[in-house]
Amino acid sequence: MNIKQVAARLREMDGILILTHVRPDGDTIGSAAALCQALRQLGKEAYLLYNPEITATYLPYAEPYWAPEGWQPKTVISTDVAVADLLPENAAPYRDHIALAIDHHPSHGYFAAESYVDASAAACGEIICAIIRELTDITPAIALPLYVAISTDTGCFVYSNTTANTHRVAAELMGCGIDVSGVNKALFRTKSKVRLAMEAHMAANMELYDNDRVVVMQIPQALCEEMGATMADIEELSSLAALVEGTDCAITLRELSGDKVKISVRTGARVNATEVCRLVGGGGHRAAAGATVSGTMEEAKQAILAAVAKVTGV
Numbered sequence: 001m002n003i004k005q006v007a008a009r010l011r012e013m014d015g016i017l018i019l020t021h022v023r024p025d026g027d028t029i030g031s032a033a034a035l036c037q038a039l040r041q042l043g044k045e046a047y048l049l050y051n052p053e054i055t056a057t058y059l060p061y062a063e064p065y066w067a068p069e070g071w072q073p074k075t076v077i078s079t080d081v082a083v084a085d086l087l088p089e090n091a092a093p094y095r096d097h098i099a100l101a102i103d104h105h106p107s108h109g110y111f112a113a114e115s116y117v118d119a120s121a122a123a124c125g126e127i128i129c130a131i132i133r134e135l136t137d138i139t140p141a142i143a144l145p146l147y148v149a150i151s152t153d154t155g156c157f158v159y160s161n162t163t164a165n166t167h168r169v170a171a172e173l174m175g176c177g178i179d180v181s182g183v184n185k186a187l188f189r190t191k192s193k194v195r196l197a198m199e200a201h202m203a204a205n206m207e208l209y210d211n212d213r214v215v216v217m218q219i220p221q222a223l224c225e226e227m228g229a230t231m232a233d234i235e236e237l238s239s240l241a242a243l244v245e246g247t248d249c250a251i252t253l254r255e256l257s258g259d260k261v262k263i264s265v266r267t268g269a270r271v272n273a274t275e276v277c278r279l280v281g282g283g284g285h286r287a288a289a290g291a292t293v294s295g296t297m298e299e300a301k302q303a304i305l306a307a308v309a310k311v312t313g314v
């Protein structure tokens with residue numbers, strides 16, 4: 001499928017429900033909200049499935065589009081969802097009936113009847129923008145969530161996935177008259193006191209391996225409880241470890257409930273993060289990938305360090 005074919009398919013649809021992924025980030029929410037608004041501008045009925053893990057950071061972008069309780073869609077699509085296992089639990093009735101998946105993860109699982117995947121896109125929002133251009137005017141109501149999608153997945157245009165096209169799309173969105181300075185301040189230039197205290201704790205307790213090229217930071221549940229951290233305090237904390245000078249493989253372990261650990265891996269050119277995470281059952285992008293494993297924090301750490309050693313041959 002090309003972009004024009006995706007747009008044509010969307011034109012044929014109505015009664016559309018859009019699914020987002022677990023622990024929703026700016027890209028999955030912003031992409032879904034922008035697409036939902038575009039479909040509505042075409043006169044279609046379209047909603048987002050409520051995501052129970054939405055944080056206060058992204059709620060304002062999704063809230064206007066939540067599907068009413070009991071609403072029955074005719075067509076289901078997904079944005080920024082790499083594999084069906086990353087759908088929230090309340091999406092279970094739809095997971096085997098997804099008509100179209102739009103995504104940018106190289107580890108995409110092709111769970112939908114049709115898929116459009118462009119792994120060269122820094123954010124799913126870049127793809128959604130190209131699709132919407134074929135469908136309708138990019139109004140401020142579309143441009144703002146798309147800017148959130150693209151800016152968050154690129155760390156405000158500094159991660160290695162950022163391309164010239166990323167900037168071109170962002171420039172086009174800014175040209176729509178949206179207030180990006182407000183978004184940038186809220187998303188990239190503001191940290192809660194709790195979050196700063198958590199970062200200080202993580203930095204003070206970091207561990208280094210492989211001649212100080214691999215750094216491990218940990219977020220135990222006890223730390224979150226002790227500090228009274230909200231989900232918003234914890235999101236994107238995995239970008240901290242990648243800042244440590246001299247390292248090119250940053251691992252963040254976050255203890256989840258039910259004896260599970262969320263592993264996030266951010267890497268430089270030497271280490272392919274997707275290959276590392278695939279060895280422990282996860283996936284993602286070349287420079288940013290993740291996995292959720294069962295076991296203790298210590299077991300998760302040993303497993304991911306072994307995976308890094310295997311991929312780098314060290």
Ligand SMILES: [Mn+2]
Pocket residue numbers: 027028080104122123124153
């Ligand atoms: Mn994304």
